[in-house]
Amino acid sequence: MVQIKKKKRPDPEIPTSSMADISFLLLLFFLVSTVIDVDTGIGMTLPEFIPADQQTTVPISKERLAALLINENGDVLLNNEVIAIPQISKTLKPRIESKIELPANKKLVVSVKTDRKTNYNLYIQALDQVKLAYFEVREEYAQRKYGKRTIDFNEKSEEIKDIREKIPITISIAEPEKVKS
Amino acid sequence: MTFKKKRASSTAGIPTSSLADIVFMLLLFFMVTTTLREVDVLVKYKLPEAKAIEKIENKRLVSYVWVGTDGRIQVNDSLTKLEEIQKIMYAKRTALPNIIVSLRIDKGSDMGIVTDIQQELRKASCLRINYSAMIKI
Numbered sequence: 001m002v003q004i005k006k007k008k009r010p011d012p013e014i015p016t017s018s019m020a021d022i023s024f025l026l027l028l029f030f031l032v033s034t035v036i037d038v039d040t041g042i043g044m045t046l047p048e049f050i051p052a053d054q055q056t057t058v059p060i061s062k063e064r065l066a067a068l069l070i071n072e073n074g075d076v077l078l079n080n081e082v083i084a085i086p087q088i089s090k091t092l093k094p095r096i097e098s099k100i101e102l103p104a105n106k107k108l109v110v111s112v113k114t115d116r117k118t119n120y121n122l123y124i125q126a127l128d129q130v131k132l133a134y135f136e137v138r139e140e141y142a143q144r145k146y147g148k149r150t151i152d153f154n155e156k157s158e159e160i161k162d163i164r165e166k167i168p169i170t171i172s173i174a175e176p177e178k179v180k181s
Numbered sequence: 182m183t184f185k186k187k188r189a190s191s192t193a194g195i196p197t198s199s200l201a202d203i204v205f206m207l208l209l210f211f212m213v214t215t216t217l218r219e220v221d222v223l224v225k226y227k228l229p230e231a232k233a234i235e236k237i238e239n240k241r242l243v244s245y246v247w248v249g250t251d252g253r254i255q256v257n258d259s260l261t262k263l264e265e266i267q268k269i270m271y272a273k274r275t276a277l278p279n280i281i282v283s284l285r286i287d288k289g290s291d292m293g294i295v296t297d298i299q300q301e302l303r304k305a306s307c308l309r310i311n312y313s314a315m316i317k318i
Contacts, residue, residue: 039243041312042234045310046310119288173299
């Protein structure tokens with residue numbers, strides 16, 4: 001009898017060589033589609049809302065007030081004097097610096113006031129200058145006192161607390177004259 | 182006498198079996214870190230530029246308000262009327278007390294709309310805001 005030999009079949013195997021290619025393709029897709037958009041901007045804290053009839057005015061001495069006014073034509077007034085926007089930080093810096101060692105109730109207050117028709121970009125530019133002045137003063141103070149840059153400090157360290165206490169950023173957004181309510 | 186060169190019996194080759202695993206690992210990493218944009222921005226806007234800007238360190242706290250070139254306001258994923266901002270933001274604030282509102286306002290806008298939005302936010306007591314701006318080099 002002729003024995004019919006069963007042909008031995010090769011072991012079934014999933015081809016894995018192309019797996020890497022496929023996963024590379026997927027990887028590429030995710031790499032390309034990922035948008036790492038960082039949120040950057042100028043941080044502010046708004047004042048609490050108080051109805052108009054309960055508002056009280058607190059007098060602020062001229063000594064510690066820097067009033068910044070931007071009108072609809074794009075003219076900028078700092079303490080009633082016309083100023084170009086890039087000059088704001090230079091003008092404010094010495095005033096902030098002179099008040100580092102003064103108590104908290106004598107620090108500089110920057111008040112920013114705009115018209116309803118003022119361009120938003122101008123407002124941001126002016127605000128940016130004010131912030132820049134504060135940041136530069138902080139940076140110099142940190143460099144002088146601790147010999148470090150402000151970003152090198154730990155967020156919860158005593159030094160950063162000291163810097164923030166000595167040079168607080170007080171920007172007051174003036175109550176608009178006419179508010180739709 | 183001739184010397185026969187000894188040859189390694191195995192054929193040289195880079196083992197590719199683990200390549201897939203490595204790539205999958207990378208893939209997983211990217212899949213996990215990717216945050217797909219969950220809202221469609223319906224307004225057209227161009228952000229202003231500024232130098233003294235800060236990064237928002239905690240993205241989970243951020244909520245956006247867009248204002249387009251045509252003055253339309255978008256909150257969440259739909260266009261909103263100015264009067265409704267207070268209600269929406271108040272609901273958001275109760276869910277997340279230390280919310281930061283990022284204002285993505287077109288640089289050609291008037292301050293009028295900005296102050297109006299700010300007043301609404303103040304009424305909703307969302308006081309931490311951030312004027313979104315691009316870094317100026």
